[in-house]
Amino acid sequence: MTAPLLHNKSKIAASPPAPPSADRRTSFxxxxxxxxxxxxxxxxxxxxxxxxxxxxxxxxxxVVLDTMRNFARQEYANxxxxxxxxxxxxxxxxxxxxxxVQKFLNAASEDEIVFTKGGTEAIxxxxxxxxxxxxxxxxxxxxxxxxxHSNIVPWHFLRERQGAVLRWVDVxxxxxxxxxxxxxxxxxxxxxxxxxxxxxxxxxxTPLKDIVARAHAKGVPVLADGCQGAVHETVDVQALDIDxxxxxxxxxxxxxxxxxxxxxxxxxxxxxxxxxxxEMIREVMKDRITYADPPARFEAGxxxxxxxxxxxxxxxxxxxLDRAAVAAHEHDLLAYARQxxxxxxxxxxxxxxxxxxxxxxxxxxxxxxxxxxxxxxxxGVAVRAGHHCAQVLMERFGVASTSRxxxxxxxxxxDVDALIAGLHKARGILGHG
Amino acid sequence: xxxxxxxLYQEVILxxxxxxxxxxxxxxxxxxxxxxxxxxxxxxTVYLQLDADGRVGDIKFEGKGCAISQASASMMTDMLKGxxxxxxxxxxxxxxxxxxxxxxxxxxxxxxERLEVMGGISEFPMRVKCATLAWHTYKNAVEEGxx
Numbered sequence: 001m002t003a004p005l006l007h008n009k010s011k012i013a014a015s016p017p018a019p020p021s022a023d024r025r026t027s028f029x030x031x032x033x034x035x036x037x038x039x040x041x042x043x044x045x046x047x048x049x050x051x052x053x054x055x056x057x058x059x060x061x062x063v064v065l066d067t068m069r070n071f072a073r074q075e076y077a078n079x080x081x082x083x084x085x086x087x088x089x090x091x092x093x094x095x096x097x098x099x100x101v102q103k104f105l106n107a108a109s110e111d112e113i114v115f116t117k118g119g120t121e122a123i124x125x126x127x128x129x130x131x132x133x134x135x136x137x138x139x140x141x142x143x144x145x146x147x148x149h150s151n152i153v154p155w156h157f158l159r160e161r162q163g164a165v166l167r168w169v170d171v172x173x174x175x176x177x178x179x180x181x182x183x184x185x186x187x188x189x190x191x192x193x194x195x196x197x198x199x200x201x202x203x204x205x206t207p208l209k210d211i212v213a214r215a216h217a218k219g220v221p222v223l224a225d226g227c228q229g230a231v232h233e234t235v236d237v238q239a240l241d242i243d244x245x246x247x248x249x250x251x252x253x254x255x256x257x258x259x260x261x262x263x264x265x266x267x268x269x270x271x272x273x274x275x276x277x278x279e280m281i282r283e284v285m286k287d288r289i290t291y292a293d294p295p296a297r298f299e300a301g302x303x304x305x306x307x308x309x310x311x312x313x314x315x316x317x318x319x320x321l322d323r324a325a326v327a328a329h330e331h332d333l334l335a336y337a338r339q340x341x342x343x344x345x346x347x348x349x350x351x352x353x354x355x356x357x358x359x360x361x362x363x364x365x366x367x368x369x370x371x372x373x374x375x376x377x378x379x380g381v382a383v384r385a386g387h388h389c390a391q392v393l394m395e396r397f398g399v400a401s402t403s404r405x406x407x408x409x410x411x412x413x414x415d416v417d418a419l420i421a422g423l424h425k426a427r428g429i430l431g432h433g
Numbered sequence: 434x435x436x437x438x439x440x441l442y443q444e445v446i447l448x449x450x451x452x453x454x455x456x457x458x459x460x461x462x463x464x465x466x467x468x469x470x471x472x473x474x475x476x477x478t479v480y481l482q483l484d485a486d487g488r489v490g491d492i493k494f495e496g497k498g499c500a501i502s503q504a505s506a507s508m509m510t511d512m513l514k515g516x517x518x519x520x521x522x523x524x525x526x527x528x529x530x531x532x533x534x535x536x537x538x539x540x541x542x543x544x545x546e547r548l549e550v551m552g553g554i555s556e557f558p559m560r561v562k563c564a565t566l567a568w569h570t571y572k573n574a575v576e577e578g579x580x
Contacts, residue, residue, distance in 0.1 A: 045435070366451075368473075368498065368499035368500060369473070369499075370473050370475075370499040370501075370560070370563065371442070371499045371500045371501070374438075374441070374557060374559075374560060375438060375442075378435045378437070378438050385473065386472060386473045386474060387473070387474040391474070394474065400473075400474045400475070400476075400497050400498075401473055401474045401475075429438065429442050430442060430447065430500060
């Protein structure tokens with residue numbers, strides 16, 4: 001049984017944050033970075049592409065695509081099994097990619113990085129391998145109403161199959177997490193706190209360090225869904241002291257088909273294998289089996305080898321930038337967009353939490369998100385429309401769907417201007433309902 | 434303005450979406466079904482009062498959705514009322530052809546003229562499901578929705 005939610009249609013905070021001055025200069029050159037992404041120079045419907053859907057999936061810099069291609073052309077073979085030259089070379093690259101992820105998250109050991117096919121599989125791995133074997137009916141999982149379905153459905157599985165209780169923590173009307181409510185929800189039966197690092201709809205950044213401290217004070221481990229958070233924030237899993245952190249490659253300017261779970265060694269050693277197959281075993285006989293040590297234990301079958309090289313290249317690309325400056329650039333875009341949409345009294349922004357990341361969700365009077373997105377699309381402006389795999393959150397804010405513009409390192413104020421012009425146009429076509 | 438957009442959001446469609454016909458709950462409906470588009474979260478409920486011979490004696494719909502799905506549902510209720518099952522089926526097939534940009538010449542002349550405003554959707558393949566949601570829900574109500 002789930003705890004009741006607030007169903008009331010919420011008032012949205014009216015006052016937008018003041019935009020930073022336009023002449024801010026940082027050590028990050030967004031225009032130069034934009035040139036690293038070939039796809040951004042294409043047109044759609046004869047108009048320049050304005051890509052504001054990086055929250056769904058980011059574009060990939062040429063260096064990622066080129067490195068993957070060159071690897072496949074020069075060094076590719078299966079990993080961990082051949083003695084031949086190429087297998088050794090590919091294994092080196094695959095394990096080097098693991099170390100790159102380790103560095104990116106500042107994990108203590110490369111063995112704490114498990115490659116998965118994405119963020120969803122990383123979270124499912126925690127559900128199946130960490131929780132499921134010891135879950136008792138009535139055990140509780142604490143999660144927030146702003147979770148993506150990938151950080152909800154695995155816990156519903158445990159509710160359906162093993163009698164777990166989902167304890168929902170609300171967000172405030174501005175989209176910020178009520179940390180006291182979260183703390184209060186953690187009780188003696190709580191087995192895990194599963195929380196997003198950054199909401200894919202609201203942009204809210206959660207105070208992970210504080211959350212982990214409060215949960216650990218009660219002996220409860222914490223899993224963060226970092227699919228959005230790792231893109232915009234610098235993550236240090238050791239400083240956070242977090243137990244599990246999930247990332248996905250394709251939002252980090254890397255390829256699809258690969259993600260990773262960071263898990264503390266102490267947890268990994270106790271976790272039951274997930275998928276069974278090659279690579280994850282030590283010895284297989286007719287009547288018994290022994291398993292490989294983590295992380296290999298959780299990487300059954302041929303892994304996403306070419307993708308691992310792509311992911312490592314993407315992370316190297318990100319780490320080669322001044323990430324604080326990139327974050328400042330993205331915040332500037334968000335603040336500018338927030339200020340610009342503030343002129344529309346027919347538009348409600350959903351999510352104005354202090355310090356939020358570069359995602360702007362909104363609902364427009366008399367304009368359904370899909371109609372709006374269709375009109376914007378014809379202007380070359382790609383936004384996401386729908387429930388964003390966050391139906392619990394949609395219910396919380398009393399909306400069926402929203403439009404969402406998400407900003408990445410390659411976006412510019414010109415992109416924001418195109419969005420605003422598109423909104424004017426949409427109002428002209430659909431408005432005055 | 435983009436001519437495809439003008440075609441899609443022409444006045445007839447916007448009028449239907451803003452002022453949907455036959456909108457609301459029907460108490461005591463003989464048939465009813467709910468349709469759902471998981472892509473956008475749009476929902477529609479179609480209520481029918483089928484006569485003994487299957488003719489659509491009355492029809493209503495309720496739901497939330499984009500302009501296309503609301504307009505399509507509204508036009509559908511306008512056009513289905515009073516039709517036999519065979520006529521309704523023919524109309525639906527013709528409509529499906531029309532919104533997919535396929536040959537819709539099997540539609541009766543006056544039906545085609547009325548439905549032509551929905552033809553612009555064929556230029557927007559991502560939106561075809563919005564237009565067909567109500568129709569599939571109607572079909573579902575007839576086949577499996579006896580109350």
